Amino acid sequence: MVLLHGPNGAGKTNLLEALHLGTQGFSPRARRDAQMIRFDAEAARVRLRGGQGDNAFTTDLVLTRHDSRRVELNGERLSSSDLLRRELTTLVFTPDRLAVVKGGPATRRAYVDRAVARLLPARASAAGEYAAALGQRNAGLRGVRSGHSSLDAVAPWTEAVVTLGEALVRARVDALELVASAFAQTAGELGLADATLDYDGEPASAEELSARLSLDVERGVTGAGPHLHDVRIEAGGRDLRVFGSQGEQRVAVLALVLAEAAALRARHGVSPLVLLDDVLSELDGDRRRSLARMIERGSQTVLTATATAALPAEPAQTLSVAPGEVR
Ligand SMILES: Nc1ncnc2c1ncn2[C@@H]1O[C@H](COP(=O)(O)OP(=O)(O)OP(=O)(O)O)[C@@H](O)[C@H]1O
Numbered sequence: 001m002v003l004l005h006g007p008n009g010a011g012k013t014n015l016l017e018a019l020h021l022g023t024q025g026f027s028p029r030a031r032r033d034a035q036m037i038r039f040d041a042e043a044a045r046v047r048l049r050g051g052q053g054d055n056a057f058t059t060d061l062v063l064t065r066h067d068s069r070r071v072e073l074n075g076e077r078l079s080s081s082d083l084l085r086r087e088l089t090t091l092v093f094t095p096d097r098l099a100v101v102k103g104g105p106a107t108r109r110a111y112v113d114r115a116v117a118r119l120l121p122a123r124a125s126a127a128g129e130y131a132a133a134l135g136q137r138n139a140g141l142r143g144v145r146s147g148h149s150s151l152d153a154v155a156p157w158t159e160a161v162v163t164l165g166e167a168l169v170r171a172r173v174d175a176l177e178l179v180a181s182a183f184a185q186t187a188g189e190l191g192l193a194d195a196t197l198d199y200d201g202e203p204a205s206a207e208e209l210s211a212r213l214s215l216d217v218e219r220g221v222t223g224a225g226p227h228l229h230d231v232r233i234e235a236g237g238r239d240l241r242v243f244g245s246q247g248e249q250r251v252a253v254l255a256l257v258l259a260e261a262a263a264l265r266a267r268h269g270v271s272p273l274v275l276l277d278d279v280l281s282e283l284d285g286d287r288r289r290s291l292a293r294m295i296e297r298g299s300q301t302v303l304t305a306t307a308t309a310a311l312p313a314e315p316a317q318t319l320s321v322a323p324g325e326v327r
């Protein structure tokens with residue numbers, strides 16, 4: 001456990017962002033590379049040295065304002081920074097991640113699809129394959145609507161959407177099953193009783209899609225399937241999206257992160273890097289102590305706080321962050 005402390009604006013989140021970027025190839029907050037390059041600079045670089053399980057690794061990532069990224073893992077150039085995610089796993093909690101509970105279904109679908117890629121790497125492409133087939137089917141439906149193509153052209157895509165949709169739903173259900181009990185336990189230890197995680201949706205069958213074919217043609221989109229599903233996150237039967245307090249929503253997201261870390265450890269025997277930004281600020285004393293105990297059980301956790309006193313535990317390392325300097 002490493003604690004980063006320093007005043008507001010010192011650069012704590014910045015440092016976590018660099019750890020995430022250098023291990024996963026994307027930032028948990030910035031949308032564009034230019035946002036991560038220092039205002040007056042032309043380029044940014046993140047070089048990391050670390051270990052995951054028994055594997056030591058180095059990564060080196062360079063962002064520039066005008067050229068594409070350059071990324072290396074263990075001295076070998078990678079064709080895309082997305083490939084880092086296949087080798088290294090980092091989980092992050094930031095206050096923005098509350099959207100996983102508070103936001104719309106699309107945010108939860110994106111979350112569960114990323115969890116599938118981490119927990120069930122063999123099925124990492126399920127979401128992308130389904131989305132590609134769905135895009136083709138929707139284009140076909142619009143072709144029929146405008147009279148440019150026939151229903152025959154849609155049929156093979158309907159078949160693909162059904163098969164790939166079933167596989168995607170199964171992968172999502174399986175991934176959620178791997179974290180559900182640790183989620184309930186972790187949330188319980190953090191004071192949120194009877195928390196549950198359920199997949200909400202059934203795969204669309206060929207019959208269902210054929211029954212709604214004329215409607216789908218009229219709208220130009222496929223109106224049933226896993227691209228419309230959701231994940232229900234509840235506590236004691238209350239939907240936390242609608243009825244959760246700010247603190248409860250925070251605990252739920254935090255429990256999701258810690259539960260997935262435990263599931264990854266159990267499945268792959270390797271602890272992911274866990275980055276917890278600003279988790280302590282809104283938790284009361286009891287919850288902070290529970291969190292500190294849980295973090296100690298796992299490993300490779302970096303957390304930020306504005307004051308060292310916020311953490312009721314002794315971190316392995318304490319780093320003080322000031323603008324442009326880490327001590
Ligand atoms: N591209 C950039 N170039 C230079 N400075 C930037 C850039 N992007 C953000 N900053 C600034 O970096 C500073 C550090 O931000 P950061 O979010 O890391 O602070 P923090 O220590 O996490 O603060 P808090 O405790 O408030 O969360 C901010 O003042 C921010 O405006």
Ligand SMILES: [Mg+2]
Binds near residue numbers: 014
């Ligand atoms: Mg911050």
